[in-house]
Amino acid sequence: MKKRIYLDYSATTPMKQEVLDEMMPYFTEKFGNPSSIHSFGREAKQAIDLSRERLAKAIGAKAEEIFFTGGGSEADNWAIKGIAYANRDKGNHIITTKIEHHAVLHTCEYLEKNGFEVTYLDVDAFGHIKIDDLKNAITDQTILITIMFANNEIGTIQPIQEIGQITKEKKIIFHVDAVQAFGNVKIDVNDLNIDLMSLSAHKVYGPKGIGALYIRKGVKLHSLIHGGAQERRRRAGTENLPGIVGFGKAASLASENLEVHIQHVKTLRDKLIKGIMEQVNYVRLNGHSEYRLPGNVNFAFEFIEGESLLLSLDMLGIAGSSGSACTSGSLDPSHVLMSLGLTHEIAHGSLRLTIGDFTTEEDIDYVLQELPKVVDRLRQMSPLYEKVKGGQK
Template sequence: MAKIKKSAFAKATARRSPLSLYGAAARRRKNNIKARKEKMSRIYMDYGAATPVDSRVLKKLGRFPSEVFGNTMSLHSFGQEAKAALEESRDILADLMGAKPQEIIFTGSATESNNLALKGIAFANKEKGNHIIISPIEHPCVGESAKWLESQGFEITKLKVDQYGLIDPKEVERLIKKETILVSVMHANNEIGTIEPIEEIGKICREKGVYFHTDAAQSLGKIPIDVEKMNIDLLTGSSQKMYGPKGAACLFIREGTKINPILHGGGQEFGLRPSTVNISAIYGFAQASLLCKKEIVKESKRLTQLRDKLIKGVMAKIEGSYLNGHPIKRLSNNANFWFEFIEGESLLIQLDMAGIAGSTGSACSSAKLQPSHVLLAIGLRPQEAHGSLRLTLGRWTTSKEIDRVLKVLPGIISQLREISPFKKN
């Protein structure tokens, strides 16, 4: 963590008596520094929800938003500068996943990419069939898209997962039928971090002539991805999970794939995503991708160590704590627990008051007042899902921060258990 330098002014006034002329200002200044320090000592462990933009990305962006602002469709030099930046960004993203540049399109969010993948494939391949297979632990933007497609006459089959959230590729093979047009299984789960065997699933889909889409919003930039080797036809990636700005995402679409746009307009992004191109966000996305690619091996090793320290610490220090998701086949930055006898929202707010930010699958914290569908799918009972806590680490997580969480968390848990009517007898 960066140390705050004491300004010359603060130094000069620090020893003055509070009654002196500059006392009040100095005190204010001192309080400001204290407040800033407190703010900086907050611990962010919700990188799975959103990541800050890396300052190196900001530096690369610099005056870009004011200088490269043209419409990529304009023929003048302003437009062509933006167009060049767009194509440069496309090359970078393609390179990150072993694709060709013309196979990458940019969208506004991972939700949009997933909507386009499902709905675009469904409507373009109606003649072939109407059957789509998805996993039961997809992000709502895949799950809800599938649900909507069902209302439009498509048939949706949900796979099963085991207690760790793993898909059995053999089940995919069994469920594919003549009418199947698409299989969508996420690369790594956003809640429990389980990494799916997408290479095997992709292979089966390839053999059966069915399109395979994977939502890699949580894994792109964290796990090396090769769309060729992994037999992927469509892949979703998100800037704001990779230390890039919000408002940019991508969809890899293998050359020759039959897909319809869901928006209609001016023909941008090969006609698949009309809208004036959000060039600053996309350029930032690409710069962030470069950093991820450069640091992928080292960073994943570092995070895995921190994650395992956190998991081991929590399990050892807190009675009645359980790990959700696979112990090994999981994202390097994801730890997800459930605790007996307590409710997640209360836990979350207590942690927030202690300066630690996490998330929960409890019903009370969701807009629908329903516990997480992912935790229910892996066999947790609602009361267990209510007691869940997800901590996701990231680029600025330190070992010291893990220590502080391990110090604070047990106390909060026992305090909440004291209020709870459920107790160990």
């Protein structure tokens, strides 16, 4: 059987067996509607309450501040639109960055068409915002600052604590997309002064189709879906009971195993980065070398096309990506890499390999054995590379 190595954990993670085991009864014998008052319904509601408590504990929040959604993108949309429309009487200005996930960027673009003003902050060559740029962008009309905890493509971690301190002093609501960060870095919403935070289960070895939005008590925002009384009347609709149970278990495991997880993936990440840098020339590490997610590796290889690289690796059983899974069908270069100052040609030669709990050292050894050969073969087809090899500029 052909070797298969999965190195696309930022796109999605496999569900852990413990999570599946906990979910299974809620598809069959414990199937009650949580809104029903009979024993079947009470049993379902108790399971949701437990998951809410587990998720809250994992981020230092209160259970009543956790609201379940259909995923991270929905949570981003709800946070941004909900705050914008609920606080329109106070102002119409939002601040974000140019390297956010499209769930944030496209939501902000939508709001721009509906009377809101949005400032998109630049980042430096490593993907960091400049705190002075943020401070200078704030006006008396600023009602929301929405900045991701860690970038899904390049892994750069933003100075969230410093940003949170600014938003607290200025009394501006602070939303954080923590879909990639949760389960990979320690998060305490109170220490970081975060008012709203988006989460997703399938990034932490839980099920797909379930996410959550943390909403600090007292924060005013519009409801997402109107109808029944579910999620304290803020998101109507019968709850995804098995998904919520799975998210609760996955969040619990992520919190309990955080230090072990970080050490495991960081060790393999550093080995992969070091090996590629030593064996391949004309390569650039995208993102910050220190302030980055523990399992993220993102390289730009000159003189090759990223899609050819991905297909070649896939034929060898290695699964990676060129960036966000949400934009994998696009022919345009990554907006994140372009924001770092890369040219179109170099940005098109990017490769993201993300490491997880089930990655082994043997997996990394195999990648280091095969990747340099693939890069070299593809470069032999490049006239530009031939010129460089011949000493021409």
